[in-house]
Amino acid sequence: MSTSPKPLLQRQTVTAMVAEYIAAKIIGGDYPGGHQIRQEAIAAELGVSRIPVREALLQLEAEGLVVIRTHRGAVVSDLSADDAIDLFDARLLLEPFLVKKAIARMSNQDIANAERALQDYEAAIARGDPKELSRLNWAFHTALLDPSMRPRSMAVLQTLYSSADRYLRLQIEPLKAQTKALQEHRDIFEAYRLRDAVETSRLLKKHVADAAEEIVSQLKRGEAAG
Amino acid sequence: MSTSPKPLLQRQTVTAMVAEYIAAKIIGGDYPGGHQIRQEAIAAELGVSRIPVREALLQLEAEGLVVIRTHRGAVVSDLSADDAIDLFDARLLLEPFLVKKAIARMSNQDIANAERALQDYEAAIARGDPKELSRLNWAFHTALLDPSMRPRSMAVLQTLYSSADRYLRLQIEPLKAQTKALQEHRDIFEAYRLRDAVETSRLLKKHVADAAEEIVSQLKRGEAAG
DNA sequence: GAATGAAATATTGGATACGATAGCCCAATA
């Protein structure tokens, strides 16, 4: 039982495409924190009018990727160490809770979905594309939580995650960290498969906390240096 | 130390005003769940063009008040009992956590702010305006949590709250419930003032849980009837 | 020389008009 049964051929509005374009730039690091996004520049770049650009920026603001100030435009939001702590603390509350709910309701199909997500993640490590790795990492997490049937909480988690997404590379880049994360994913999945809610929750919490600690310490180093 | 030092003279864009207008209609019950919002109608009603209406609807979608489907327009989102459980469970995780953080950092000024919010709430009960009461209820909650300096979590809570805001009337309308809520607020504030983090957190959790239970059971009655 | 204040410029916010596109209903057809 899954929350998001996506249609195979999804019709995209221009606004949605622009939003994806800008989000990719931000997450990929092309637009660093503090970067001014000029509506006209994006519009010209993509050959669209300013209106869908504005509407895309509104959506991105809701996701926490940019900050819009009236008549001053959109700026790529910067993540301080404090922000990272804030975001990860919220995840640390929600994810372990949701995974327990998920285990209580999940079907064998859900387990199979999670296993597939885990395998996709494993395969991506071999290829080593960091963007893809980030995406599949989150896909695994959502696969675990999806059977909880908590669309509102999942939406919240989505924004929490995407706000910090860019900075995951700080943590996920080194090969050593990747193999550590993979082993943790495997352990989490194993407890999940056995429907051991307490253990899954504990491992997931530790997994997220470790990632948080790593990112926060990196950000603090950056702030001390810069 | 407060998270949101709002400017006294705030310039409003048309989009923001439209968003407030529609949100008020939804929260006030003028637009019930499932109600189709027609951009052109709103635009004509307010004497503005459709563009700020569309952008306002985008913002409201991010807050969970409406659902937009491409080329089919915006519909006031309906809250199922499951949705309410989802929303309140998330609040139940975040609010007790944040209030502990708040107590750890708060100044005497913050305590004074919370006390003022409490007094405003008390005064509103005498007047008995339900909309105002809902607003001041939430103002009290945010006053408690604001010193935590967790803007991201606070933003999440804001959306969680506003999504369920309309249905608070189910719970807050009867006078008996109001005096109960008031007493709970007083108890929470008293523990807060004494910087008793554990007790404040416990009382706050119970306060939210009680409200949740009341609303969920009312919604379930409604779903069974309808 | 520093602070104030007033143009000038750039950018966003908004209005209007028009066209394109996607759902939806329903009659016509096989």
Add this chain to the structure above:
DNA sequence: TATTGGGCTATCGTATCCAATATTTCATTC
């Protein structure tokens, strides 16, 4: 009956203006 194929309607998108505001530049004043 099931399907097809119009119309109808409302949203989505563009183009072109104009308005409002933030920032910068520059002159003025003390």
